[in-house]
Amino acid sequence: xxxxxxxxxxxxxxxxxxxxxxxxxxxxxxxxxxxxxxxxxxxxxxxxxxxxxxxxxxxxxxxxxxxxxxxxxxxxxxxxxxxxxxxxxxxxxxxxxxxxxxxxxxxxxxxxxxxxxxxxxxxxxxxxxxxxxxxxxxxxxxxxxxxxxxxxxxxxxxxxxxxxxxxxxxxxxxxxxxxxxxxxxxxxxxxxxxxxxxxxxxxxxxxxxxxxxxxxxxxxxxxxxxxxxxxxxxxxxxxxxxxxxxxxxxxxxxxxxxxxxxxxxxx
Amino acid sequence: xxxxxxxxxxxxxxxxxxxxxxxxxxxxxxxxxxxxxxxxxxxxxxxxxxxxxxxxxxxxxxxxxxxxxxxxxxxxxxxxxxxxxxxxxxxxxxxxxxxxxxxxxxxxxxxxxxxxxxxxxxxxxx
Numbered sequence: 001x002x003x004x005x006x007x008x009x010x011x012x013x014x015x016x017x018x019x020x021x022x023x024x025x026x027x028x029x030x031x032x033x034x035x036x037x038x039x040x041x042x043x044x045x046x047x048x049x050x051x052x053x054x055x056x057x058x059x060x061x062x063x064x065x066x067x068x069x070x071x072x073x074x075x076x077x078x079x080x081x082x083x084x085x086x087x088x089x090x091x092x093x094x095x096x097x098x099x100x101x102x103x104x105x106x107x108x109x110x111x112x113x114x115x116x117x118x119x120x121x122x123x124x125x126x127x128x129x130x131x132x133x134x135x136x137x138x139x140x141x142x143x144x145x146x147x148x149x150x151x152x153x154x155x156x157x158x159x160x161x162x163x164x165x166x167x168x169x170x171x172x173x174x175x176x177x178x179x180x181x182x183x184x185x186x187x188x189x190x191x192x193x194x195x196x197x198x199x200x201x202x203x204x205x206x207x208x209x210x211x212x213x214x215x216x217x218x219x220x221x222x223x224x225x226x227x228x229x230x231x232x233x234x235x236x237x238x239x240x241x242x243x244x245x246x247x248x249x250x251x252x253x254x255x256x257x258x259x260x261x262x263x264x265x266x267x
Numbered sequence: 268x269x270x271x272x273x274x275x276x277x278x279x280x281x282x283x284x285x286x287x288x289x290x291x292x293x294x295x296x297x298x299x300x301x302x303x304x305x306x307x308x309x310x311x312x313x314x315x316x317x318x319x320x321x322x323x324x325x326x327x328x329x330x331x332x333x334x335x336x337x338x339x340x341x342x343x344x345x346x347x348x349x350x351x352x353x354x355x356x357x358x359x360x361x362x363x364x365x366x367x368x369x370x371x372x373x374x375x376x377x378x379x380x381x382x383x384x385x386x387x388x389x390x391x392x393x
Contacts, residue, residue, distance in 0.1 A: 040299075040321065041321075042320045042321060042322070042331040042334075042335055043331060045331075045334050045335060046330065046331050046333070046334035046335075049334045049338055141333060144330060145330045145333075148326050148327050148329075148330040149327075149330075151326075152323060152324065152326075152327055156323075
């Protein structure tokens with residue numbers, strides 16, 4: 001019998017974690033599409049390993065949701081939800097494009113995850129707190145890897161520079177969509193951490209932090225950023241409400257093809 | 268479009284198949300240099316040579332070495348050194364080592380102290 005995990009786990013924290021987990025699952029799946037096709041052997045292995053980390057992070061959060069929030073088991077949560085019950089953002093849904101696009105996305109995405117984990121490491125729940133601290137080490141490498149490529153290509157040849165800049169412009173509105181406000185955000189904003197301050201800064205604040213860091217990096221790499229033009233770009237929204245870009249459905253079809261052969265199979 | 272592969276990712280690439288003689292030609296300088304990677308298991312232990320990575324800079328070499336050589340087992344630290352910066356002895360000069368194996372007197376095993384120790388023990392027990 002096939003059942004769909006139709007109900008969101010209840011509570012703002014569970015919903016927030018599900019958003020992070022769905023982002024990581026879809027990002028990891030997308031990035032794994034480069035496996036075997038990467039530009040050079042060493043990078044193929046490194047990028048595949050990053051993808052594998054991301055799927056692992058998704059699993060860690062799905063497991064927490066199962067144990068602590070009454071969600072279905074991780075396989076069901078990951079592979080047996082219809083598209084409109086997925087909460088990932090539009091950035092991670094995009095096809096891999098060329099390597100410039102995938103790198104620009106990797107850079108935008110992992111710096112956002114870094115900020116989310118930094119705030120999550122201040123949460124009162126000790127299980128989540130230690131999970132966040134553990135995962136931060138991997139994300140530190142992801143951002144180092146992304147920064148190294150961005151710097152290298154932005155300061156490389158004229159062609160690499162122009163291609164990177166065009167990829168950044170393409171990625172930017174999608175990246176802003178990572179910080180879409182969501183149902184329950186206000187409740188989480190009022191939750192205090194062990195130090196008596198709220199541990200979750202909210203999407204608008206995260207977006208500001210992210211943008212400030214991104215612009216600073218670009219300037220450091222010699223990119224002349226037109227902030228006026230950037231601020232006019234409209235974020236791509238909808239993912240956090242279950243409205244997705246046209247790229248998610250085919251991805252889910254492919255990702256869940258084997259699972260759907262026998263949804264109750266033991267792996 | 269013909270099916271290039273059973274792997275959907277390869278078909279998505281829509282890459283044209285090129286024969287070997289149509290592929291890009293790299294000049295010698297276009298190849299990335301190699302970097303020697305040294306791996307340290309725990310703090311305080313020595314770094315040991317584990318292999319190479321190809322990279323355009325030492326920073327990129329480190330980013331790539333981390334996953335090639337640090338993704339399994341215990342790791343505390345890595346070094347990367349551009350292979351060109353390593354001064355290598357010429358194999359034509361290998362003859363400088365030819366007589367070394369026969370110089371057994373340089374081996375600490377050449378010192379016969381057991382007789383003296385036995386004598387010392389016998390004297391102190393007696």
